[in-house]
Amino acid sequence: MTLTPLSKPTTSPxxxxxNNALTLAARPDKLGRFGRFGGKYVPETLMPALKELxxxxxxxxxxxxxQTELNGLLKDYVGRANPLYFAERLTQYYAPKSKGQNGSGxxxxxxxxxxxxxxxxxxxxxxxxxxxxxxxxxxxxIAETGAGQHGVATATVCARFGIECVIYMGVxxxxxxxxxxxxxxxxxxxxxxVSAGSGTLKDATxxxxxxxxxxxxxxxxxxxxxxxxxxxxxxxxxxxxxxGTETRAQCLEKWGGKPDLLLACVGGGSNAMGLFHEFVxxxxxxxxxxxxxxxxxxxxxxxxxxxxxxxGVLHGAMSYLLQNSEGQVTEAHSISAGLDYPGVGxxxxxxxxxxxxxxxxVTDAEALEAFQLVSRLEGIIPALETAHAFAYLExxxxxxxxxxxxxxxxxxxxxxxxxxxKVLNFE
Amino acid sequence: xxxxxxxxDRLREAGECALIPFITAGDPDLxxxxxxxxVLDSSGADLIELGVPYADPLADGPTIQAAATRSLQKGxxxxxxxxxxxxxxxxxxxxxxxxxxxNPVLNRGVETFLKDxxxxxxxxxxxxxxxxxxxxxxxxxxxxxxxxxxxxVAPTSPEERMQKIVxxxxxxxxxxxxxxxxxxxxxxxxxxxxxxAELHKVTDKxxxxxxxxxxxxxxxxxxxxxxxxxxxxxxIVKRLASGTPAEGLAAIxxxxxxxxxxxx
Numbered sequence: 001m002t003l004t005p006l007s008k009p010t011t012s013p014x015x016x017x018x019n020n021a022l023t024l025a026a027r028p029d030k031l032g033r034f035g036r037f038g039g040k041y042v043p044e045t046l047m048p049a050l051k052e053l054x055x056x057x058x059x060x061x062x063x064x065x066x067q068t069e070l071n072g073l074l075k076d077y078v079g080r081a082n083p084l085y086f087a088e089r090l091t092q093y094y095a096p097k098s099k100g101q102n103g104s105g106x107x108x109x110x111x112x113x114x115x116x117x118x119x120x121x122x123x124x125x126x127x128x129x130x131x132x133x134x135x136x137x138x139x140x141x142i143a144e145t146g147a148g149q150h151g152v153a154t155a156t157v158c159a160r161f162g163i164e165c166v167i168y169m170g171v172x173x174x175x176x177x178x179x180x181x182x183x184x185x186x187x188x189x190x191x192x193x194v195s196a197g198s199g200t201l202k203d204a205t206x207x208x209x210x211x212x213x214x215x216x217x218x219x220x221x222x223x224x225x226x227x228x229x230x231x232x233x234x235x236x237x238x239x240x241x242x243x244g245t246e247t248r249a250q251c252l253e254k255w256g257g258k259p260d261l262l263l264a265c266v267g268g269g270s271n272a273m274g275l276f277h278e279f280v281x282x283x284x285x286x287x288x289x290x291x292x293x294x295x296x297x298x299x300x301x302x303x304x305x306x307x308x309x310x311x312g313v314l315h316g317a318m319s320y321l322l323q324n325s326e327g328q329v330t331e332a333h334s335i336s337a338g339l340d341y342p343g344v345g346x347x348x349x350x351x352x353x354x355x356x357x358x359x360x361x362v363t364d365a366e367a368l369e370a371f372q373l374v375s376r377l378e379g380i381i382p383a384l385e386t387a388h389a390f391a392y393l394e395x396x397x398x399x400x401x402x403x404x405x406x407x408x409x410x411x412x413x414x415x416x417x418x419x420x421x422k423v424l425n426f427e
Numbered sequence: 428x429x430x431x432x433x434x435x436d437r438l439r440e441a442g443e444c445a446l447i448p449f450i451t452a453g454d455p456d457l458x459x460x461x462x463x464x465x466v467l468d469s470s471g472a473d474l475i476e477l478g479v480p481y482a483d484p485l486a487d488g489p490t491i492q493a494a495a496t497r498s499l500q501k502g503x504x505x506x507x508x509x510x511x512x513x514x515x516x517x518x519x520x521x522x523x524x525x526x527x528x529x530n531p532v533l534n535r536g537v538e539t540f541l542k543d544x545x546x547x548x549x550x551x552x553x554x555x556x557x558x559x560x561x562x563x564x565x566x567x568x569x570x571x572x573x574x575x576x577x578x579x580v581a582p583t584s585p586e587e588r589m590q591k592i593v594x595x596x597x598x599x600x601x602x603x604x605x606x607x608x609x610x611x612x613x614x615x616x617x618x619x620x621x622x623x624a625e626l627h628k629v630t631d632k633x634x635x636x637x638x639x640x641x642x643x644x645x646x647x648x649x650x651x652x653x654x655x656x657x658x659x660x661x662x663i664v665k666r667l668a669s670g671t672p673a674e675g676l677a678a679i680x681x682x683x684x685x686x687x688x689x690x691x
Contacts, residue, residue, distance in 0.1 A: 031560060041529055041556045043486040045581035045606050048588070196492060197482065206483050213486070214607035216583060313530045313556070314483065326504055327534025328482045 032230020148180025225268025229316030240274025471687025488610030516548030
């Protein structure tokens, strides 16, 4: 299989067919907007840095040496292409619950991002950005992390290239993801605890941005989701686009067609966007993103931004946002640190408004059930984040007959076993 | 109530450099903020920046972050801040400039927000996370309503960009003295002198310098380098927050007097 992660032009006019019901304009436009979402809402000090980054990205991304280095490392260091795995027992489990006749049911496939080096999709982006930072002559890397997967991925690529690395992480997250904190330290990174606010991903991101404002002339900020100011939502999406391009090729190889449904969890939304991007113009492919409903989307303890939020500005982008009547950003809640974020990537907000993708939410309890079910049926322990996507099968499968579903198995759950053991009172 | 421009015109005529202290509304409580505004006004403040507390203040260092957190924990709302401005602004001569992040503005509706703050008596507005590119409609509305939107220039702003910002800024131009967030710093970087000279070459508008100014000597340095105004935030917020409200008020009054004396 050829690896062409950046083969999709990011500014292609997608509305060239006059009958296209979705007015999917160039995504993003020159100002970094996806419809009314996105943009750059940052202190003036950062504006030149964002322009520099955008220019560097456009300059390097299609160049042969960049592509060769990135593709080489994705193959030999990350372990791509990872498999598209037919989840036979999960498929059997859901067949009787589906509308399929004679024991048939939806066919469930897993895109195995969990098999990547460092255990999640996050390294696709971290690797792309560190190569860019190198070419921009930046000597220091900073990043925010929630579950620690992006922090580990960033610390990993910084170790690989011998670059100083500082990771901002909320104190609450450092507790529930202690294993990943240790991994980052082993990899030579400095992990800086953030106790402001709720001590989670939102606060870690704010602190990383403050560091960047201060050290912008020497430092590159590897933002870990399809969030933040332009060009991050576009660039992070493109670096994860390899997930979708591989999936398309693997579907063709396995059954000579496309998937009918794509399913992924959404916090900031990077793994979902990585899978979706390739298929946005294939209007027959349904795209479903699953947010964390925490203790319930009707309670005040959830992270279901697209389901329950209103349009606002957070961390440099306009998007759906959990906020109170005063326009103060509210604290999100999810058992999964990687989904515990009151914002969401602007392109997801755009897809939601256009109706191009559907977004639903599942609770902590539902995710925990799915976590155990997938572990027992498939011998795959998914990350708690990923378990949210699996949990939606309970709702989805009864509406399906024999469609082919691709779930982005975005990360593995080793990091979560302590949390789960505590919640389930395992001995 | 005088406008930001009228105040600067008056100061320029008198050959004075403007002192612009900053405090966070509602820290430690709104009653103290009301008193603090009056103390600052009578201790030499020419304009006053009043921070609307925000939960995610990206451009602020630890001191102002903490003040905003304390204020929000007390339950400070935008409505209450506007009520405060309405009560206090007729009693003071320094025009009030509101400092707020963009989301609360967007949440209220840009035009409504501008009309409401004008009606309350504010005359200027600083939004640190709203750069020039995103500002068009707000600037046009503000001009009609009578609110001076003060834009920020950073040490990293390239010349061409700096010129565009300066051209659109109303009242004065806010020069950020450091690449960094707000907070007390020991020294003012030498490059501020060059930045001030560069700015004066391209505009007649007054230049106010802020972020990191914490001592009377630094304020004087900035005046000597050609600053038309000096903005002091964290150093005031810190003093107001130490001790009882009465002690805090006395401390900022004294400090404000020293600052003004240094730049007179």
